[in-house]
Amino acid sequence: MNKIKCECGHVNPEGTVLCESCGKPIEGNQHIDGNDKKKLLNMRYDGTARRSQTYNKSIIDKIWSFFSSVKVGVWLIVLALIASAIGSIFPQEMYIPADAPSRDPAVFYEAQYGIFGLIFYQLGFHNLYSSWWYMVLIALIGISLVICSLDRFVPLYKALKKQKAKRHETFLRRQRLFSETNAVTDEEIQLIKQQLKNQKYKLQEENGHILAEKGRFSRWGPYVNHIGLIIILLAAILRLTPLFYTNEYVWVREGQQLVIPGTDGEYYIENKDFIIETYDKNDKKFQEAIVKEGGEIPSNFQTNAIIYKAEESSVPGADPDLTKIIEDSIRMNQPIQFDGYSIYQSGYQLNEFTNMTFKLHEVEDAEEKALGSFTIDLNSPKPEYILDNGFKVEISKYYPDYYLNDNNIPASKTNFPRNPAFVLLVYPPDSEEAEVSFLGIGKNIDATGENDYKLGITDFEMHDVSGLAVKRDYSLPFFGLGALIFMIGVIQGMYWQHRRIWIQPSNGGLLMAAHTNKNWFGVKKDIEKVIAGTQVNMVNDQQELDD
Amino acid sequence: MGDLTTISSTMLYITFILYLIATIFFAATIKDKRTSSKKGNAGKIGITITIIGFLSQLTYFVTRWIASGHVPVSNLFEFMTFFGMSLVLAFIIIYFIYDLQVLGLFALPVALIIIAYASMFPTDISPLVPSLQSHWLYIHVTTVSLAEGILAFSFVSGLIYLIRQIDQTKSSKRTAWLEVVLYSLIVFVGFIVITVTFNMMNYNATFTYPTGGQTLESNYHLPPIAGPNDGELLTKDANQPLFETPAWMHGADAGRKFNTLIWSFITGTVLYVLLRVVLRKRIGAVIQPLLKNTKPDLLDEITYRAVAIGFPVFTLGGLIFAAIWAQEAWGRFWGWDPKEVWALITWFFYAAFLHLRLSRGWHGEKSAWLATVGFAIIMFNLVAVNLVLAGLHSYA
Numbered sequence: 009m010n011k012i013k014c015e016c017g018h019v020n021p022e023g024t025v026l027c028e029s030c031g032k033p034i035e036g037n038q039h040i041d042g043n044d045k046k047k048l049l050n051m052r053y054d055g056t057a058r059r060s061q062t063y064n065k066s067i068i069d070k071i072w073s074f075f076s077s078v079k080v081g082v083w084l085i086v087l088a089l090i091a092s093a094i095g096s097i098f099p100q101e102m103y104i105p106a107d108a109p110s111r112d113p114a115v116f117y118e119a120q121y122g123i124f125g126l127i128f129y130q131l132g133f134h135n136l137y138s139s140w141w142y143m144v145l146i147a148l149i150g151i152s153l154v155i156c157s158l159d160r161f162v163p164l165y166k167a168l169k170k171q172k173a174k175r176h177e178t179f180l181r182r183q184r185l186f187s188e189t190n191a192v193t194d195e196e197i198q199l200i201k202q203q204l205k206n207q208k209y210k211l212q213e214e215n216g217h218i219l220a221e222k223g224r225f226s227r228w229g230p231y232v233n234h235i236g237l238i239i240i241l242l243a244a245i246l247r248l249t250p251l252f253y254t255n256e257y258v259w260v261r262e263g264q265q266l267v268i269p270g271t272d273g274e275y276y277i278e279n280k281d282f283i284i285e286t287y288d289k290n291d292k293k294f295q296e297a298i299v300k301e302g303g304e305i306p307s308n309f310q311t312n313a314i315i316y317k318a319e320e321s322s323v324p325g326a327d328p329d330l331t332k333i334i335e336d337s338i339r340m341n342q343p344i345q346f347d348g349y350s351i352y353q354s355g356y357q358l359n360e361f362t363n364m365t366f367k368l369h370e371v372e373d374a375e376e377k378a379l380g381s382f383t384i385d386l387n388s389p390k391p392e393y394i395l396d397n398g399f400k401v402e403i404s405k406y407y408p409d410y411y412l413n414d415n416n417i418p419a420s421k422t423n424f425p426r427n428p429a430f431v432l433l434v435y436p437p438d439s440e441e442a443e444v445s446f447l448g449i450g451k452n453i454d455a456t457g458e459n460d461y462k463l464g465i466t467d468f469e470m471h472d473v474s475g476l477a478v479k480r481d482y483s484l485p486f487f488g489l490g491a492l493i494f495m496i497g498v499i500q501g502m503y504w505q506h507r508r509i510w511i512q513p514s515n516g517g518l519l520m521a522a523h524t525n526k527n528w529f530g531v532k533k534d535i536e537k538v539i540a541g542t543q544v545n546m547v548n549d550q551q552e553l554d555d
Numbered sequence: 556m557g558d559l560t561t562i563s564s565t566m567l568y569i570t571f572i573l574y575l576i577a578t579i580f581f582a583a584t585i586k587d588k589r590t591s592s593k594k595g596n597a598g599k600i601g602i603t604i605t606i607i608g609f610l611s612q613l614t615y616f617v618t619r620w621i622a623s624g625h626v627p628v629s630n631l632f633e634f635m636t637f638f639g640m641s642l643v644l645a646f647i648i649i650y651f652i653y654d655l656q657v658l659g660l661f662a663l664p665v666a667l668i669i670i671a672y673a674s675m676f677p678t679d680i681s682p683l684v685p686s687l688q689s690h691w692l693y694i695h696v697t698t699v700s701l702a703e704g705i706l707a708f709s710f711v712s713g714l715i716y717l718i719r720q721i722d723q724t725k726s727s728k729r730t731a732w733l734e735v736v737l738y739s740l741i742v743f744v745g746f747i748v749i750t751v752t753f754n755m756m757n758y759n760a761t762f763t764y765p766t767g768g769q770t771l772e773s774n775y776h777l778p779p780i781a782g783p784n785d786g787e788l789l790t791k792d793a794n795q796p797l798f799e800t801p802a803w804m805h806g807a808d809a810g811r812k813f814n815t816l817i818w819s820f821i822t823g824t825v826l827y828v829l830l831r832v833v834l835r836k837r838i839g840a841v842i843q844p845l846l847k848n849t850k851p852d853l854l855d856e857i858t859y860r861a862v863a864i865g866f867p868v869f870t871l872g873g874l875i876f877a878a879i880w881a882q883e884a885w886g887r888f889w890g891w892d893p894k895e896v897w898a899l900i901t902w903f904f905y906a907a908f909l910h911l912r913l914s915r916g917w918h919g920e921k922s923a924w925l926a927t928v929g930f931a932i933i934m935f936n937l938v939a940v941n942l943v944l945a946g947l948h949s950y951a
Contacts, residue, residue: 042915050915052913078910078911078913078914079914081910082907082910082911085903085906085907085910086903086907088903089900089903089904089907092896092899092900092903093896093897093900095891095896096893096896096897096940099893100891102890102891103892137891137896255886255887287682291682293560293622293623293624293680294679294680294681294682296679297677297679297680297681297682298681298682300677300679300771300772301681302771305681305682305684306684306685307682307683307684307685308685309685339685340685340686340688340884341685341686341688341689341691341883341884343883343886350886352884352885352886354885354886477885477886479886479887481886484882484888487878487888491874491875491878494870495867495870495871495875498866498867498870499867502863502864502866502867503864503867526859526860526863527856527860528852528856529652529653529853529856549852551852
């Protein structure tokens with residue numbers, strides 16, 4: 009290590025630009041901060057020796073220098089910005105609308121957006137934010153954050169601790185705010201000191217040299233907020249593990265009780281009732297808006313639910329004993345919470361069929377007198393139903409959500425009983441020959457036209473279904489902590505400024521210089537108040553504005 | 556309740572007029588300075604009227620809140636209006652810190668344009684859908700809006716800086732881009748002019764159009780150039796649209812909004828060309844001499860400080876509060892919804908801005924250009940994301 013001894017006697021580490029103690033520019037190092045080409049000194053990191061600017065031999069040095077560069081950091085941010093913007097051009101895969109003709113991404117993007125959609129899909133932009141390269145980009149920003157901060161914080165902290173009130177004259181003359189006063193009295197100096205204290209400056213003195221300083225802690229703001237960001241990025245990694253984050257979705261029918269997925273069979277939920285409410289169309293204040301929206305604006309989605317905890321049953325293999333722990337409503341913005349889990353109202357399906365009751369009668373019978381009747385549970389239909397009078401009805405085909413597909417063949421859109429239809433085989437008593445009937449909502453077709461018996465729907469029951477999201481996220485406190493630290497850091501750095509004023513006796517007069525890391529207007533106002541009532545000259549702004 | 560709604564609308568109208576008058580007084584401060592050396596009263600009158608205007612807008616806000624029963628930031632009209640109010644608030648505060656009258660001459664017209672633009676969207680009081688029924692609506696939206704008002708202010712001072720500093724003696728890339736910025740603002744003015752004109756003529760053409768399985772009605776207050784996708788014209792004496800709005804423009808009334816956009820560009824272009832013909836100079840060159848008394852380094856500092864002050868507020872409102880609410884409503888604090896993505900982009904952008912300020916060479920003009928781009932991103936998020944990129948936030 010080639011330590012550099014300044015003429016003031018202070019020994020500086022290799023690569024120092026401005027002496028840590030007196031601020032004198034160290035010869036041979038001025039190009040590092042670009043001071044050689046400018047009148048003013050670059051005060052960004054107080055001219056400290058930064059590792060990235062000093063060592064550039066080994067591969068580690070080079071990596072360190074690369075990531076500690078603000079330029080590289082900004083480029084990474086800009087790349088992330090552009091990538092994020094590209095991903096928002098078309099909806100991400102998860103946001104493909106539910107009513108799209110095809111939700112298959114291979115079909116959807118091209119069908120909806122043409123050639124650009126196809127390119128978007130083929131480049132994998134439909135899952136951009138979880139793509140490996142986007143994550144790598146964010147990770148690189150994370151690395152840059154750590155290295156940038158270490159590279160600057162450590163030397164800056166040391167330098168600000170070591171700084172002395174007595175500064176080299178060049179240091180003062182090459183500050184942005186500077187003035188020279190030829191004659192000054194002791195009373196004036198005393199007044200200035202008092203007024204500095206009134207402005208809440210901390211004073212350091214050495215043989216008549218004065219350093220007045222305030223708000224140094226704001227210099228640490230950027231490093232504090234970077235720590236917050238690192239915590240957030242680490243939390244995001246934790247969240248990728250099932251230990252910290254589970255996410256399930258479950259459909260529960262009204263009246264149904266089932267185990268909550270993702271809870272290892274520990275909790276059960278029962279849907280007592282699903283409620284949807286809309287705003288009153290006759291409500292005067294909302295009337296116009298409701299009409300514009302097509303007459304229906306929902307005001308509430310709600311599932312009345314009971315949560316049970318399962319206790320180990322005393323008999324192995326038997327159903328567990330359930331203890332009711334919560335009975336409450338789940339609404340938008342009001343999830344149910346228990347034992348780290350939260351259940352959110354996320355979707356609904358109205359008017360599914362619970363069961364259907366049929367009766368059998370003779371085709372010829374004008375009064376349609378029932379020969380027998382049976383009820384099909386649409387969520388678990390039996391293969392066959394034996395009627396009291398010996399008739400047997402067999403379910404040959406069941407379409408829970410019936411429609412005619414492109415080839416005009418009956419099919420089921422979903423597995424949910426939203427539009428049930430059946431092909432039923434009716435076996436008269438002691439007969440091996442079955443008659444074929446096709447039944448659905450508003451359909452009753454005799455396939456052969458030779459049936460003696462006819463089935464008819466006499467009754468049905470319906471229910472709603474609640475779509476519930478089940479989440480457990482132990483990473484939230486870490487995100488919260490990161491966000492809190494970030495906010496503290498960013499406020500500390502942005503809303504306070506590190507202001508320093510140097511005063512140096514000079515041939516019966518004095519030199520005055522000032523530096524702040526931001527808000528020059530504010531420090532000038534401070535100085536105006538400090539020199540009020542004295543003959544000391546106001547500082548000149550020597551800023552060289554960049555074009 | 557109806558009375559309160561009327562009072563509220565009237566107050567907003569009065570606000571608009573007051574800001575307009577205040578702008579004229581701020582314009583007069585420039586004349587003051589040129590003719591006499593002592594400071595005139597125009598600035599004082601200007602700021603007083605601005606404050607009265609702000610109070611009047613606050614009255615609009617409070618009365619509408621009482622009338623609707625929820626904080627009026629729940630649709631695009633209400634949000635944009637509030638955004639304009641935030642910008643005026645930022646102006647009032649900065650005016651008293653820096654005592655710079657010229658800021659008013661630029662900040663108020665930008666606020667005026669934003670408020671007038673807001674009225675492009677339906678102004679009816681609409682009820683809150685279940686996902687918006689949360690006290691986080693108040694907290695999240697008001698903070699974001701305040702932050703965007705402060706950040707927009709960096710654009711105001713940046714714009715003044717650019718007009719003041721860019722060499723207008725010869726035509727260059729910089730003068731051309733500055734004209735683009737000014738032209739964009741004139742497009743918004745064009746929108747106001749054309750809307751007011753046809754409103755006075757009581758123009759109306761009604762369409763029906765299918766969307767998401769329903770058939771909705773859309774009332775055009777400007778002659779249809781672009782009709783709704785698959786729309787059918789009901790009004791008999793109205794002209795048929797020249798073409799249909801493409802299907803990929805989502806959201807309620809996408810056709811009407813797109814049509815208004817086209818009209819704004821046409822009117823804006825006509826206005827701009829007229830101005831150029833009459834003035835025989837670039838707009839920037841015309842304004843430049845008026846700004847010769849402003850100090851560029853002070854403007855640069857205001858640009859930077861507005862970002863420095865606005866950035867933490869934006870982080871808090873636009874990301875943290877947003878995340879907390881999203882967690883409560885959907886169980887995921889971040890979902891890559893287009894509005895969320897663009898909030899992140901805004902955040903990235905201003906983060907880059909703040910980091911660039913660390914390097915030499917990025918102060919002054921480059922900062923001013925960046926502030927302009929930042930404002931464009933904010934406006935894109937407010938306007939285009941709702942119009943073009945459908946998502947959870949595509950209300951109004």
